[in-house]
Each structure stands twice: as C-alpha cells, then as structure tokens.
Amino acid sequence: MSDRITYSLNHLVTAMNAYADQVLAERWGLTFSQFTFLAVLEDGQPLDITRMAECLGVSKAAVSKRVPGLQAKGYVQTVADPANARRVLLTLTDEGLRLAHEAGGLLDAELTQLFEGRADLDLDRTHADVLLMLEAVLSKGNRS
Amino acid sequence: MSDRITYSLNHLVTAMNAYADQVLAERWGLTFSQFTFLAVLEDGQPLDITRMAECLGVSKAAVSKRVPGLQAKGYVQTVADPANARRVLLTLTDEGLRLAHEAGGLLDAELTQLFEGRADLDLDRTHADVLLMLEAVLSKGNRS
C-alpha cells in the first residue's frame, strides 16, 4: 500500500470518526453526524437551514430532511422567523443542549486520554500543521 | 465554531479530496474514488473482490457494484481464478494501468507543489504525526 499522506489522513479521520461513533452509540444511541448537528447548533444557535448546511458542509436538502428525525427525538426545535416567513430557525431543546454539552465533554476527554502518555505526540503542534495545510489547500483550490 | 482537532482533520481531508477530485475530473473525467480504485489495484494486482473491499475500506457489495462500470470504461478486467470458481480476480487493463500511473504522478506533483515554499510546513513530520495518531486510535478502538 502506497503511503501518501492523503491516505494516512483519510485513514485517520475514518478511524477517529468510527471511534467517536462507537462511544456515542453505546452511551447515547447517537450517531456521530447527529452529534455534530447538535454541536454545531450548540455554538451557533439559532441557525437557519441554509447556514446549518454550510456549517455541516452539506446541502440544504440534506439538512431539511434530517430535521424531522431530530425533532422527533426531542433534541431540536424549529421556530418561525418573524422577519421571514420562509425561513426556518433551528434551536436546541433543553434536552438537546444537555446532550450536546455532555457528549462533547466526553468526546474531548476520550480524545485527550487517547493521546496522553504519548511523549512522541504533540497534539497542538499537529493541529497547527493541519490548519496550515488546510489553509494551503483552500487557497490553492479557490484561485484556480 | 469550535476548533477541535477532529473538525480540522475532517475539513482538511474534505478539502484535499475535493481538490483531487477537481484535478482528476477536469483532466480525465475521473472521480477520486475511481482513481483510488485503480491506484489500489495498481500496487496489489490481482485482487479479489473481498480483498479489494478491505483495501478500499468498503463493503464487498459496494465493490461488486462498481466493477461493471470500471469494466465498461475499459480500466479494469475480471479474470477467473482457476483455483476457485467463485472468486473474481480484478486486474487493470493496459489503459487502466497507464491512467493510474499518470494520474498518481500528477496528484503527487500537485500535492508537493501545493505545500512547497511553505517553510512553516514539514510534510514528513506531519505525516509521521498522523501515523502515530492513527496507531493510537486503532489500538484504543480495538482493545475496548
């Protein structure tokens, strides 16, 4: 197997997402993407469908289709925007907020625990590198 | 937006894959996942459906469904395994091999060009970090 950094990165995020998925599933019956939905909402509340889609990196239609499910689970509410009858504003219920907060905390804890005791790993440095790479890719992609 | 390293990583691979996708599309009308299929085959030829699925990190059914398309495009061939009538062996056609090689080269070139002149970025170091993280996640995930 070739060891392009592209592949390593893909493997890493796949593994991390799978791990998060597993933690969330066995403790709250939650999907990672469901959690992400709640977490994004937690620090952007309220968000309309369009901005939610941008934050999740997904189409508006996808968000639109997921809302009823999250609503049924009691995590998310929709409220009308008095200034625009077409706009749908999403907010967390108390339950959703509690869940997002709790699950977020657990995931953070799991993450730090995952890498602690690894003297050879400097997470902050790596994070900085990742951000630099991201910046490079985005700037290149946009200008062509 | 919270800046968990998880999110940064997800953004980075999304952006890199999108970039690769764009390069491949405009030059060969190829999808990134199609290219990956060919690239995996290139350095593992021949592979049966099951092993291909493992290499791609995807189900056997998914591979099974993609083969006819790649065959129709003339990139992939199926040959029978004389030792097992059920097994389907995948190989690249000459065209497929040429394409995998050429596209792989271009992508590598694009990648290095993308990050060259960035004195603040040490790709090898970052790659090593990524591999270490991957190892940590996998070992944790497996033993629980």
Added chain:
DNA sequence: CTCAGGATGTCAACTGGTTGACAGCCTGAG
C-alpha cells in the same frame, strides 16, 4: 406601488454506500 430577481426551504429522482439473506464453491474432520 410593483414587480424582477434573489433567498429560502422542500420535493423528486438519482447515486453510492450499507446490511442481511442467499446460492455456489471449497475444505477438512470423520
């Protein structure tokens, strides 16, 4: 006032994945 055009959310059709069931082939314990 008004209406052309931009936002906004939803729908239908499609795509590419997943799972579970299954049929065909192969192997080894007996």
Added chain:
DNA sequence: CTCAGGCTGTCAACCAGTTGACATCCTGAG
C-alpha cells in the same frame, strides 16, 4: 467419500447524501 461449515460474490432493500426544479417569500430599483 462426504457433507457441515466457512468463503465468496451478488441481490434486494434500505439509508443518507446530491442535484435541479420549484413555490414561496422578501427586497429594492424604478
């Protein structure tokens, strides 16, 4: 020899995205 059980690939049904078309609402130039 033989047959129970493990591989192997495929199928049907489903799931969560995407795109493009659309109806509705809002806004601003005239």
